[in-house]
Amino acid sequence: MIRLYQFNRTWEIPNLSPFCCKVETYLRMADIAFEIKATLPSNAPKGKLPYIEDGDFSLGDSAFIIAHLKQHYQDLDQSLDSIEQSISVAMQRLIEEDLFWVALFSRWQYTEANWQVNKEAIFGSIPPLVRDLVAAFYRRKIKQQIYGHGMGRHTASEIFTRGNQDIDVLSTFLGNKTYFCGNLPTTLDASAFGMLVNIIQCPIESPLKAHALTKQNLVEFVEKILHRYYLDLKTA
Numbered sequence: 001m002i003r004l005y006q007f008n009r010t011w012e013i014p015n016l017s018p019f020c021c022k023v024e025t026y027l028r029m030a031d032i033a034f035e036i037k038a039t040l041p042s043n044a045p046k047g048k049l050p051y052i053e054d055g056d057f058s059l060g061d062s063a064f065i066i067a068h069l070k071q072h073y074q075d076l077d078q079s080l081d082s083i084e085q086s087i088s089v090a091m092q093r094l095i096e097e098d099l100f101w102v103a104l105f106s107r108w109q110y111t112e113a114n115w116q117v118n119k120e121a122i123f124g125s126i127p128p129l130v131r132d133l134v135a136a137f138y139r140r141k142i143k144q145q146i147y148g149h150g151m152g153r154h155t156a157s158e159i160f161t162r163g164n165q166d167i168d169v170l171s172t173f174l175g176n177k178t179y180f181c182g183n184l185p186t187t188l189d190a191s192a193f194g195m196l197v198n199i200i201q202c203p204i205e206s207p208l209k210a211h212a213l214t215k216q217n218l219v220e221f222v223e224k225i226l227h228r229y230y231l232d233l234k235t236a
């Protein structure tokens with residue numbers, strides 16, 4: 001059976017990592033048997049979560065993991081034509097390579113209050129004195145990543161303007177469809193849900209969350225996926 005390695009559940013959402021949440025959602029949508037193991041990025045093959053083990057084979061990165069699931073289990077994108085497949089990939093890049101950095105900024109850098117909530121969620125189980133040291137080390141590292149990406153070179157106002165634009169794109173593209181590509185769930189839904197639940201249903205306050213909450217179709221999309229695929233969440 002596939003083992004999915006990801007962060008501990010917290011905040012009553014599937015995972016505080018959009019990428020972990022994306023893979024778990026794909027597995028649930030495709031009805032593939034799996035078990036979850038909680039771990040930290042330092043144990044992962046590429047130093048980032050999620051990763052999976054399938055037999056004696058291990059694999060990191062949500063996109064490569066889903067490619068593996070498509071090839072060996074079930075391909076949720078098989079009904080998409082080549083234009084839809086291209087749009088799906090482009091939208092995933094918007095979610096994971098742009099919007100992700102805005103969400104990361106809001107957790108690790110934007111306000112001290114957000115940082116404390118984020119710190120407690122990720123490092124809360126570590127004994128207090130060590131926790132502060134480890135958390136400070138990781139915070140410095142993540143801030144460097146945000147700066148290295150380029151997002152961290154903008155002002156907060158510019159960053160949220162950009163993130164809100166991404167939210168507008170997602171809301172417009174979803175429109176009144178059931179899923180992002182029509183009536184059936186695809187990889188894009190797993191990716192979008194992973195990010196949107198991490199913006200809309202997290203105790204991280206920012207102009208990004210405030211803006212996303214004004215998009216009724218995105219709010220309903222998140223609730224729909226939770227209701228259809230995560231009924232066990234509150235008891236897990």
Ligand SMILES: N[C@@H](CCC(=O)N[C@@H](CS)C(=O)NCC(=O)O)C(=O)O
Pocket residue numbers: 016017018019041047048049050060061062063
């Ligand atoms: N491209 C990767 C991104 C994964 C990623 O950024 N994971 C973050 C958590 S959201 C992580 O493990 N970061 C740890 C680190 O950078 O040290 C994917 O799609 O899986």
